[in-house]
Amino acid sequence: MLERKHRKDRAEITFVLPADxxxxxVSVVGDFNGWRPGAHELREQKDGRRAVTVALPRERTHTFRYLAAGDYWFNDESADGQDGPNSRLHT
Known part of the structure; x- marks a missing residue:
């Protein structure tokens, strides 16, 4: 799930997954972090879910996927669409 906060100079995107x-x-990996696993690892929140917030430039399109243990790649169903095998996000 994606949670969005639009600021004057950026968009803050929170990538959220269930606890287990x-x-x-699990990491969110995309063009905004050079597709580097571990650069944005989701952390456990007080409500049990896992999340990470990434600040991105406004009015851009990004592609991303999640990478879990065991080299398991998957997409976000709440994304703005697909770009080939990747999820697409508009900020």
């Missing part, structure tokens, strides 16, 4: 689906560590 999929199990183990």
């Amino acid at each position: 689906t999929p199990p183990g560590p």
Whole structure:
């Protein structure tokens, strides 16, 4: 799930997943972090969900996927669409 906050000079996108689906560590990996696993790892929140917030330039399109343990790649169903095998996000 994506949560968005639009600021004057940026968009703050919070990538949110349930506590244990999929199990183990999960990173959001995309063109905004050079597709580097671990650069934006989701952390457990007080409500049990896992999340990470990334500040991105406004009015841009980005592609991303999630990477879980065991080299398990998956997309976000709440994304703005697909770009090939990746999720697409408009800020």
